[in-house]
Amino acid sequence: MKNLMKTKVNKKGFTLAELLIVVAIIAVLVAISIPIFTSQLEKSRDATDEANVRSAIAEVTAAVLSDDKTDSGDVTYSKKDDGDGTYTMTVKAKGQKAGWSGAASTTESIKIGGIEVKPSTKGWTVSGTSEGDKIKVEEDK
Incomplete structure (x- = not known):
């Protein structure tokens, strides 16, 4: 009997109830x-999208202002018949x-430059003409 009491006192560890509480x-x-x-x-992700669109606007604006007719990086130049x-x-x-993280609703547009x-889950096309018209940002469909 003395040995049985001794082994019960010397057992160390957590009970099942204690482990269940920790898991819960x-x-x-x-x-x-x-x-x-x-x-x-x-x-x-919204902040990344905003930064990427901002960068694209800057790149297209620089291409329009420099009137460089060659494709450079991600900016492509195309000439129409007119x-x-x-x-x-x-x-x-x-x-x-x-949606934009800074906008009040998921359909609200933000102003960049x-x-x-407009918000999109597909992407945007940034364009500007060599005639110096405004830069446009259109949502990809």
């Missing part, structure tokens, strides 16, 4: 953190949901 706490923390993580991930040339650049969307840019 971890499950609750994971359930809370996943939506927060995914919303932050989408915000970072003599008017167009510089275009396509930007693929990184975001999986349409004074140009209205």
